[in-house]
Amino acid sequence: MSFVQIATALLAATGVVASPFRLTQRSYLGFDYNTEKVRGVNLGGWFVSEPFITPSLYNISGDPPIDEYHLAQALGSNAQSVLSQHWNTWYTADDFATIASYGLNHVRIPIGYWAFQLQPGDPYVQGQEPILDNAIEWARNNGLKVWIDIHGAPGSQNGFDNSGQRDVLNWQNGDNVQATLDVVKYVAQKYGQTDYNDVVVGIELVNEPLGPSLDMSGIEQYYNDGWSAVRDAGSDTGVVIHDAFQPLGFWNQFMTTPNYWNVVLDHHQYQVFSSGQLQMNIGQHIAAACSIGGQTQSEYLWRVTGEWSAALTDCTPWLNGVGRGSRYEGQYDGSPWIGSCAGNDDEIPAWPQERQQNTRRFIEAQMDAYDQGTGWIFWTFKTEQSPEWDLRRLVDGGLFPQPLTDRQYPNQCNF
Numbered sequence: 001m002s003f004v005q006i007a008t009a010l011l012a013a014t015g016v017v018a019s020p021f022r023l024t025q026r027s028y029l030g031f032d033y034n035t036e037k038v039r040g041v042n043l044g045g046w047f048v049s050e051p052f053i054t055p056s057l058y059n060i061s062g063d064p065p066i067d068e069y070h071l072a073q074a075l076g077s078n079a080q081s082v083l084s085q086h087w088n089t090w091y092t093a094d095d096f097a098t099i100a101s102y103g104l105n106h107v108r109i110p111i112g113y114w115a116f117q118l119q120p121g122d123p124y125v126q127g128q129e130p131i132l133d134n135a136i137e138w139a140r141n142n143g144l145k146v147w148i149d150i151h152g153a154p155g156s157q158n159g160f161d162n163s164g165q166r167d168v169l170n171w172q173n174g175d176n177v178q179a180t181l182d183v184v185k186y187v188a189q190k191y192g193q194t195d196y197n198d199v200v201v202g203i204e205l206v207n208e209p210l211g212p213s214l215d216m217s218g219i220e221q222y223y224n225d226g227w228s229a230v231r232d233a234g235s236d237t238g239v240v241i242h243d244a245f246q247p248l249g250f251w252n253q254f255m256t257t258p259n260y261w262n263v264v265l266d267h268h269q270y271q272v273f274s275s276g277q278l279q280m281n282i283g284q285h286i287a288a289a290c291s292i293g294g295q296t297q298s299e300y301l302w303r304v305t306g307e308w309s310a311a312l313t314d315c316t317p318w319l320n321g322v323g324r325g326s327r328y329e330g331q332y333d334g335s336p337w338i339g340s341c342a343g344n345d346d347e348i349p350a351w352p353q354e355r356q357q358n359t360r361r362f363i364e365a366q367m368d369a370y371d372q373g374t375g376w377i378f379w380t381f382k383t384e385q386s387p388e389w390d391l392r393r394l395v396d397g398g399l400f401p402q403p404l405t406d407r408q409y410p411n412q413c414n415f
């Protein structure tokens with residue numbers, strides 16, 4: 001038994017409180033993470049564009065740009081109009097109404113540092129911020145809570161295209177960490193105040209810092225400094241920290257004293273980014289999801305699986321990056337050929353029945369598993385042509401439960 005479990009048992013025995021997690025909430029927050037479950041969706045590929053989500057935005061030449069940094073460079077004087085058009089159309093007020101109609105209660109909104117503060121020499125263009133303001137209003141009008149997620153940090157915190165800059169990892173060099181803190185401070189000063197605290201319930205300090213390659217003590221220092229920056233800005237909003245690709249349980253001793261409050265740990269769970277995962281059969285995929293659920297039961301902080309998908313392959317074009325093929329077909333990362341990607345991105349009604357059933361089973365198991373923590377946020381609401389990553393298509397195709405509590409495969413994990 002851990003300390004937390006012993007404490008819980010003692011408190012339960014005395015009838016005082018049922019959960020130790022209430023220690024971590026202090027002051028007003030527009031969502032009760034102690035008693036409610038997060039059911040959310042990411043608004044991916046919007047303020048940070050991604051080649052796999054909107055390939056048409058990137059497929060503009062025989063040598064397509066690999067990330068938003070290079071897209072803006074390639075577009076040159078057209079970058080402002082092309083990206084503004086994208087921001088104004090990829091999500092609109094109608095989408096927020098649809099999201100709420102699915103029974104969801106959160107949207108996580110990825111945005112790059114460059115929306116708020118350009119670095120010298122940056123090719124990025126701005127204009128995201130007023131549209132983010134609209135998005136928050138649309139969320140509020142539909143009863144949805146918002147996490148503002150700093151998805152791209154100066155120099156890139158992970159080298160993924162979705163950080164803005166692929167194949168570089170310079171976040172911990174020079175002034176980049178301080179520049180990120182300045183952005184966090186700005187975001188907290190604007191969106192972390194009482195006029196927003198009914199709707200903005202989380203500021204994510206940085207998305208997916210690449211713990212195994214970066215200095216972990218530097219990441220922990222950044223989380224401490226980021227937490228202080230938000231609180232020093234007079235904000236009590238949720239401070240969301242990504243797990244930096246550390247194992248479940250790693251953060252159990254972190255920010256857990258009463259000196260900290262309103263902290264949410266963010267785990268991302270995909271099963272398609274190694275050949276070992278891609279070789280698993282559906283039973284193994286479900287067992288893996290259930291195992292995650294079991295492990296998160298004993299975590300201390302509020303913890304949300306802030307990204308996950310229905311993908312069982314890495315087949316959708318440019319998922320691994322522009323110009324890279326799939327591991328599944330043995331085209332990338334030294335992976336052996338595992339299977340064919342033919343038909344992968346066909347519309348769901350055209351999928352073989354077994355694939356539809358497997359996908360529904362996988363989705364339901366993940367929902368059950370991540371509810372062992374504080375809930376989940378699916379990646380992503382819409383794509384141009386990637387059904388496994390596309391909540392809208394999965395709902396329309398009957399593979400994502402509606403209502404969310406509907407189960408065609410109940411108790412897969414026996415929780």
Ligand SMILES: *[C@@H]1O[C@H](CO)[C@@H](O)[C@H](O)[C@H]1NC(C)=O
Pocket residue numbers: 055056059317318
């Ligand atoms: C990019 O455009 C080419 C030429 O039209 C097309 O064959 C290819 O499928 C496109 N790639 C993606 C990822 O959309």
